Amino acid sequence: DAKTTQPPSMDCAEGRAANLPCNHSTISGNEYVYWYRQIHSQGPQYIIHGLKNNETNEMASLIITEDRKSSTLILPHATLRDTAVYYCIVRESNDYKLSFGAGTTVTVRA
């Protein structure tokens, strides 16, 4: 059973913010939201994760709704190198593995 739902694809303009949605309506209290991305021919790369509060790092911001049933990954100034498949993953605090879905294929256009 998929724990997250993401749109299969989206385009965004270079230099603009990219907002990637993810639904996780069955998330439980001890489950974190993780985002990874996979650039073509490379392994997945960690971006960010959060539990309840919004998080920001040098790559992106993660906005989690108050009810935690959805979240948005924000790439503040998308570049062509951000073109990748983005995976939203829900992971229990005591779970050692990540379970990937199909992700969102993001294409950044000049």
Added chain:
Amino acid sequence: GAGVSQTPSNKVTEKGKYVELRCDPISGHTALYWYRQSLGQGPEFLIYFQGTGAADDSGLPNDRFFAVRPEGSVSTLKIQRTERGDSAVYLCASSSGVHTGELFFGEGSRLTVL
């Protein structure tokens, strides 16, 4: 290098042959994972090691697949009697073992079974 290293990067073999794929994790990482990724799909979990032991091999598709990590560092994924359906990218990842810790992935080994 400081990252996860996988060899070979590409392997072409014939149906029925035996294949070994190697993963060299980040130094000091106790947790090691193997994933398989078919074209157009997300990575699929195969097996997880904590130290030398396979703590979870529930993702291995059948008994033709086996993985070892004898000294708690390098791991080898072994596939016997390969089939065309085994063609995929095999990804290895390692982590420090903390449950909420980041997984660091290698670039994968692309296996093609003719």
